[in-house]
Amino acid sequence: MRKWWPLAAVCLGSFMLIVDTTVVTVALPDIAEGLHASLTSLQWVLNIYTLVLAALTLSAGSIGDLFGRRKIYLFSVAIFGAASLLCGLAPNPAVLITARGIQGIGGAAMFVTSMALLGTTYSGRDRGTAMGVWSAVIGVAAAVGPIFGGLLTQGMSWRAIFYVNVPISVLTFVLTMAFIKESQQPEQARIDIPGIASFAICSATLTYALIQVGENGWSSPSTLGMLALAVVALVVFAVVERKQSHPMLDLALIRNPSFLAIMLTAVASAWGFACLVFTSLWLQSALGLTPITAGLALLPLAVATFVSSTLTGRSLHGVSPRVTIPLSLVLIGGGAALNGVLVHGDADWTALAPGLLVMGAGVGVGMPVTTSAVFASVPPERAGMGSGALATFRQLGQALGVAILGLVFATTIRDELTGKVSDPGAGARALTSGLHDTPTILHAAAAHGVSAVYLATAALTLVVALIAAFCIRSPVPTKTSLNEKPTKVH
Structure with missing residues (x-):
């Protein structure tokens, strides 16, 4: 049991x-009500x-x-x-936005060193x-965040969603001090300041x-x-890294x-979680669900992610990533396509369940095997670099997903409302702002918007699945030197 305490801390x-x-x-x-915050301020609190x-x-991975x-x-x-x-x-709002940015600094270092420590x-x-359990925790955390937010906000206050992190941080700190040993790059190299700054x-x-x-x-x-x-x-960044003897990202990779x-x-997998932003808006703004019930409607994704991640860590340990990674993308894309078909103007929250279950299975299969494939592509002393690259692409993928899917969502709603209301743009903003008690005419438009979001996600993930099926057959270098011979990922 003692050997799993580091996993608990991470x-x-x-x-x-x-x-x-x-x-x-x-x-x-x-x-917004408690701090008299504008919509722009609220967007920055989130973003x-x-x-x-x-x-x-x-x-942060390089520094670690x-x-x-x-x-x-x-x-x-x-x-x-x-x-x-x-x-x-x-x-x-200004203090809250600043504090959220500082949270991001701590979160970046925590996330990338988590993977490297494992x-x-x-x-x-x-x-x-370990990777299976950790990936399950990541997937469940992303999926159940709205549930926790709803429980704490309705039961106590919005401030409680931040206060709860304090005792968890203390416990994590104590477990890390007690059970995790230090690890770092063996050679003494200077920090790649130009690379860090430019990236x-x-x-x-x-x-x-x-x-x-x-x-x-x-x-x-x-x-x-x-x-x-x-x-x-x-x-x-590219120019700087080519000249560094110890770059934070090996351009050979x-x-x-x-x-x-x-x-x-x-990137493609992160779009599955980006869909949840607009799904939550549909559930609350159009269907009138409370934050708690809206979070519970997303529970199938969390359950399927946890179960499949836990099983994947053991049963698919020896299976080639050229099989498991495309499989995970097909499941995510298939689940998204299912939601794109089942969510329509007359649908209720139950229409999401089948698609979310399939998507969750895909996320659960993909996260541990993707992480393991990255670790296989870099030497142990550069584990932070490999995990940092993966985490960075996931975050950038989610940002890209929210931006592009937001455009798909709003554009679809405006198109649906054109000719039906005097100001289609105002109707779209009412939904995308998360307002409640929207007119009935907006309900069908919101459903079409969510359907379009899931169909766009399905298209991306299925295309990437095809790319992965072909490209992952290629060799991946296991050394940071540009001149050393690569080995294959099996």
Whole structure:
């Protein structure tokens, strides 16, 4: 039993930080009332956390490799707990947004070092089991966040969704101190400051641009300016990394089709969770469910994810990722397509159950095998780099999913309302703002919007499944040197 205490410490921290990506969604109306916050402020309360996660995750993995993953994990847990306390005490929207950004700093370091600690603490079949349990916790956390948010907000206050992190942080800190050993890159290398800075700028500006698209469109000066800055920062990052003797991201991996396919898989899988944002709006704004019941309607996804992840860690440990990764994407895409067909104007919340169960099975199959495939593609001393890349692509995938699916959602609603109401744009904003007591005419439009979101997700994941089935056959290098011979992933 003692050997699983490190897993408990890692899972506690991971559960806490992933829940905070979705727990705020159902509390936004209460936050608006309590802090007199505008809609723009509420959007930043939700988005700043994801933005910082995406910008700093890969950088945090590199720092953990150099200074020690246990040390950085402890530091990140302390930051996350303190920032959560500040969120709960926030007297105005500005303080809350700032504290959420600090949460993102702690969350980025915690998330990437979590995977690296598991990769270096466990090996063989134990690693498969640990990754399966950890992946199940991640999937369940993302799915049940709205349920916890609804329970705490309705039962106590919106501030409780942040206060609850404080005792969990303390317990995680104590377990980590007691049961996790230090691990780090053996050679003494200096921090790749230029690489960290350029990648952080690229990630932050790209994520910010995607957020702006939903509000200002693709052609707005702010969106185009941020996209241009992201491209420049990416070019600088590539140039810098090619000249570094110890880069935080080995560009040899980027040139390998298998590694790129795994990263693309992470992006596509993240769209499944991005769908939940618009599903929650439909459940609450159109169907009139409470935050708690809306969260419970999403429970099939959490249950299926937990069950399939736990089983996958053991039963699929020796199966090639060229089989399991495409299978997971087919399940996610198939479940999304099922929801796209079953959700219509007369549908109620029960229409979601079959599709969410299939999607959850796909998420559960994919998360542990994807993580294991990444660890197989990098040497042990660069586990932080590999896990950081995977976590970064997942966060960027979710940001991209929310932005693009938000456009699909709003555009479909406007098209459905055109000719039926005097201002289709106002009707769409009423739904996308999460307002309650919407007119009956908006209900069918909202259902069509959710259906379009799921169909778009199905299209992406099934295309990526086809790419993964072909590309993961290619060799993946196991050394950071550009000149060393790669080995194959079996």
